[in-house]
Amino acid sequence: MPPKAEMFFKSESRYRMLVENSSDIIFSLDFEGYFDYVSPAWKNILGHEPSEVIGHNFREFVNPDDIPRCEDIFMAVIRTNSMQEMTYRIHHGDGSWRRHTSRVNRHRDENGVQTIFGTAHDVTERLRFEELMTQSEKMTMISGMAAGMAHEINNPLGAILQHAQNIERRVSANIPANVQAAAEVGVSLDLVHAYMEKRGIFDFIAHIRSAGIKASDIITNMLQFSRRSDAGAEPVDLSTFVDKVLELAGTDYDMKKKYNFHRIELQRHYVADLPPVLLSVTGMEQVLLNILNNAAQALAGSDLPHQPRISVRTRVAAGMAVIEIEDNGPGMDKKTAQRIFEPFFTTKEIGVGTGLGLSVAYEIVTKGHHGLIDVSSQPGMGCCFTVKLPLQGVA
Amino acid sequence: MNNPAITVLLVEDNDMIRECITAYLEDEGFTVHSYVTAEQALERIVAINPVVCISDMRLPGMDGESFILKAHTLCPVTSFLLHTGILYTLSDELRDIGMTDGDVLLKPIHDLSKLVKRITHISVTGRG
Numbered sequence: 371m372p373p374k375a376e377m378f379f380k381s382e383s384r385y386r387m388l389v390e391n392s393s394d395i396i397f398s399l400d401f402e403g404y405f406d407y408v409s410p411a412w413k414n415i416l417g418h419e420p421s422e423v424i425g426h427n428f429r430e431f432v433n434p435d436d437i438p439r440c441e442d443i444f445m446a447v448i449r450t451n452s453m454q455e456m457t458y459r460i461h462h463g464d465g466s467w468r469r470h471t472s473r474v475n476r477h478r479d480e481n482g483v484q485t486i487f488g489t490a491h492d493v494t495e496r497l498r499f500e501e502l503m504t505q506s507e508k509m510t511m512i513s514g515m516a517a518g519m520a521h522e523i524n525n526p527l528g529a530i531l532q533h534a535q536n537i538e539r540r541v542s543a544n545i546p547a548n549v550q551a552a553a554e555v556g557v558s559l560d561l562v563h564a565y566m567e568k569r570g571i572f573d574f575i576a577h578i579r580s581a582g583i584k585a586s587d588i589i590t591n592m593l594q595f596s597r598r599s600d601a602g603a604e605p606v607d608l609s610t611f612v613d614k615v616l617e618l619a620g621t622d623y624d625m626k627k628k629y630n631f632h633r634i635e636l637q638r639h640y641v642a643d644l645p646p647v648l649l650s651v652t653g654m655e656q657v658l659l660n661i662l663n664n665a666a667q668a669l670a671g672s673d674l675p676h677q678p679r680i681s682v683r684t685r686v687a688a689g690m691a692v693i694e695i696e697d698n699g700p701g702m703d704k705k706t707a708q709r710i711f712e713p714f715f716t717t718k719e720i721g722v723g724t725g726l727g728l729s730v731a732y733e734i735v736t737k738g739h740h741g742l743i744d745v746s747s748q749p750g751m752g753c754c755f756t757v758k759l760p761l762q763g764v765a
Numbered sequence: 766m767n768n769p770a771i772t773v774l775l776v777e778d779n780d781m782i783r784e785c786i787t788a789y790l791e792d793e794g795f796t797v798h799s800y801v802t803a804e805q806a807l808e809r810i811v812a813i814n815p816v817v818c819i820s821d822m823r824l825p826g827m828d829g830e831s832f833i834l835k836a837h838t839l840c841p842v843t844s845f846l847l848h849t850g851i852l853y854t855l856s857d858e859l860r861d862i863g864m865t866d867g868d869v870l871l872k873p874i875h876d877l878s879k880l881v882k883r884i885t886h887i888s889v890t891g892r893g
């Protein structure tokens with residue numbers, strides 16, 4: 371060993387300086403999991419004083435769900451004497467969970483004392499970014515798929531819808547060719563009609579058509595992914611616009627029939643003198659309708675001890691126009707809230723939810739309008755969606 | 766329902782769609798000529814001189830847009846409707862020959878009576 375390095379490794383104070391200035395956390399645990407050392411970086415990264423940590427068990431800090439995994443890793447380190455890596459959630463002094471990656475190894479000092487020795491750093495932001503990336507990759511994949519699928523599916527759907535219509539038409543006495551054909555085979559069209567009515571055949575045909583229309587709406591929704599341009603954006607008075615969407619919602623068939631929209635109390639709080647906002651009217655209509663639709667569905671689907679209510683607010687904050695849509699329905703837990711903007715994520719039954727509504731809204735708001743969309747909710751506490759749209763750039 | 770004087774030319778390569786639109790329009794009394802490709806339709810369009818021509822966008826060979834532009838030079842009084850499966854914005858060339866957003870029919874057509882209304886409207890008002 372060259373003399374300089376030898377001197378370095380002999381100086382405990384230099385070692386200490388290295389450890390105490392490391393931006394990573396350096397720690398040491400006994401085999402029971404009690405910390406006997408943590409470096410000052412712990413305070414910067416996780417907020418606790420080292421004195422609040424030393425002498426405590428790692429299990430007091432690590433998320434209970436992740437403890438077994440950490441224990442397994444420690445066991446492996448002890449057994450195999452090799453370095454291992456692990457990622458886990460750990461409690462921050464501010465009450466939040468952070469995600470850390472650690473490298474751990476087994477150490478035996480001169481006195482024969484064995485410890486688990488490791489370094490740790492915060493990877494919360496990196497993992498969040500990676501998750502966002504996979505989200506946006508999913509979106510891109512879907513937009514490619516959507517255009518292709520629309521082509522393949524629209525023709526058979528058209529045939530289903532239009533042939534169903536043709537069947538209805540071909541038993542109508544209003545069409546001369548029908549009357550003639552019926553006469554040729556010796557039946558009365560009126561009787562054919564009466565028979566079909568009696569056996570519910572017209573209802574079946576109507577169901578074929580409404581199912582076809584539903585499928586076609588899903589395709590249209592999916593196509594929104596491949597339509598990314600914000601062409602057609604126009605300056606709009608937000609309060610008038612929101613009023614118009616509420617009116618639209620009130621006339622929607624599902625909203626009326628299935629979710630009793632008229633029984634929901636609507637509260638509006640519009641800020642006065644909001645500057646015009648540049649938006650694509652059809653796109654933003656769909657965003658608000660999807661949110662309202664979910665709210666109405668949530669309110670209709672649960673027994674509430676109070677009057678169902680949707681509050682719609684507009685305001686300006688930090689250079690953005692803000693639309694808030696809040697319901698006093700069942701709300702959702704944190705796990706659900708984290709995933710609702712993902713394509714195909716739904717908690718509803720098959721056939722009821724497609725899981726596309728909010729992911730489409732997300733696309734339209736973020737890509738189409740360079741805005742933000744977010745939700746805040748807790749189980750039993752209702753749900754509030756916030757859409758923020760940039761104000762600058764409007765004449 | 767008395768539309769025999771109104772001749773419609775339909776270009777659609779999907780057999781089912783061609784058949785159901787033809788059946789519906791014939792029930793409504795229109796005279797319908799239907800073709801599978803733009804090339805076949807172009808051979809006959811002058812002789813038929815339809816009031817309205819409905820063309821699919823995606824066709825084997827010549828596509829719907831090129832077909833309409835060509836057919837328009839042959840039959841300048843015919844009105845054209847474009848039937849398409851994707852969200853489509855009319856090109857400037859098609860706007861130049863008088864087509865508007867209302868002339869783009871999105872697949873699948875949910876209700877063919879709307880198509881009938883459009884055709885009768887065109888045949889009454891004419892367009893140019």
Ligand SMILES: Nc1ncnc2c1ncn2[C@@H]1O[C@H](COP(=O)(O)OP(=O)(O)O)[C@@H](O)[C@H]1O
Pocket residue numbers: 660664665666668697699700701702706710711715716717718722723724725726727728729753
């Ligand atoms: N207002 C709300 N209250 C409670 N849960 C909601 C609300 N809005 C959305 N959600 C949840 O978000 C999920 C995803 O919504 P969305 O993307 O519109 O798809 P879908 O409505 O088809 O399930 C829903 O399945 C539901 O669990």
